[in-house]
Amino acid sequence: MNLPAHVLIREVGPRDGLQNEPEILSTDAKVAMIDALARTGLPRIELTSFVRPDVIPQLSDAAEVLAQVDIPPGVARSVLIPNERGLEKALAHRARFDEINGFLSASESHNRANVNRPVAESLAGLERVFATARAEGLRCEGVISVAFGCPYEGSVDPTRVFELAGALAAAGAEEVAFGDTTGMANPRQVGEFFAAARAALGDGVQLTAHFHNTRGQGLANVLAALEAGCTSFESSVGELGGCPVPKGATGNVATEDVVSMLDEMGVQTGVDLPALLDVARSMQDRLGRPLGSHTLVAGPVDWQNTGV
Structure with a gap:
């Protein structure tokens, strides 16, 4: 098994994790969540969105x-x-963030359902957004939703996804994230996809995997991406999250599950797992319902006393 020595994780729970929650958390609750996550060793956190x-x-x-x-x-x-107007609002608080993430879909149907515009129009908007953001000294990430399969159109041609990724990189994205937005990916597909993505896009852009655990394959897909050379992942504490469209698109793969698996395999994340689990427990208590994370239920592996 060919695995990297270390990986980068971007925690997306405060944005992607909360956007689909029926309950609207108070600002104080969100700030407490983010401040706690920022002290677990996570190197990157997606704080919010100007939607x-x-x-x-x-x-x-x-x-x-x-x-x-x-x-x-x-x-x-x-x-x-989401767009130029959103960037304008965000730039009023320029000193409070370092990076922006701009998004579009790999399929026309999902893009129209999500933002009510064709993909070409979204891409043109992102080109303008990235140009302005880079002029402000911001790092840019392009996010391609439904990169592994679309709930409206079915299979998505990887060549189409790589063309969009190349266009985003040409527009100034230093990183491109490929989203399994509704949990349709499988490990074989993921391994082949990331091997082909690196060959198509070269080494000039960082490739990031964003998996949802809708059908229980999130961790298996993380492993497949790792073996194909991917070293950057997005995940959500407690398995919070899900795409607002369509219905049934449940949460992102849980950050603590990803960290636990990587720790056990000797892949360094720099994340303090017990501290991360504390954040997940606090969110579970705050939301008043069980969250989907397996490590939250079982706890970290204790090789001295497994209790089995």
């Missing part, structure tokens, strides 16, 4: 969250930007 509050009310307090969080030096702070 329309009538579309995603769960993130309507983006400015307040940015103003109040206390992030230690060395932790990269990113925000999701």
Whole structure:
């Protein structure tokens, strides 16, 4: 098994994890969550998004969250930007974040369902967003949703995905994340995909995997991506999250499950697993329901006393 010595994890729970929750957490609760996550050793955190509050009310307090969080030096702070208007709002708080994430879908149907515009229009908008962001000294990530399969159209041609990724890189994205937005990917597909992505895109852009655990294959897909050379992942504490469209697209793969698996395999993440589990427990208590994380239930592996 060919595995990297270490990987980077971007925690997306405060944004992707909370945007689909029926309950709207208070600003204080979000800030407490983010401040705790920032002290677990996670190197990157997606804090919030400047989306329309009538579309995603769960993130309507983006400015307040940015103003109040206390992030230690060395932790990269990113925000999701839906369009030029969102970037304009975010730049009013430029000192409070380091990176932006801009997104589009690999399929026309999902892009229209998600943002009500064709893919070409989204790409043109991202080109303008990235140009402005880079002029402000911000690092840019392009996110391609439904990269492994679309709930409306079925299979997605990887060549199409790589063309979009190349266009995003040409527009200024230093990183491209491939999203299994509704959990349709399988490990064989993922391994072949990332091997082909690196060959198609070269070494000039960072490739990131973003898996959902909708059908229970999230960790298997992480392993397949690892073996294919991917060293950057996005995940959500407690397995929070899910795509707002369509229904049934459940949570991101749990950060603590990813960290636990990697720790057991000797792949370094720099993340303090017990501290991360404390955050997951606090979120479970705050939301008043069990979360989907397996490590949250079982705890870390104790090789001295497994209790079995």
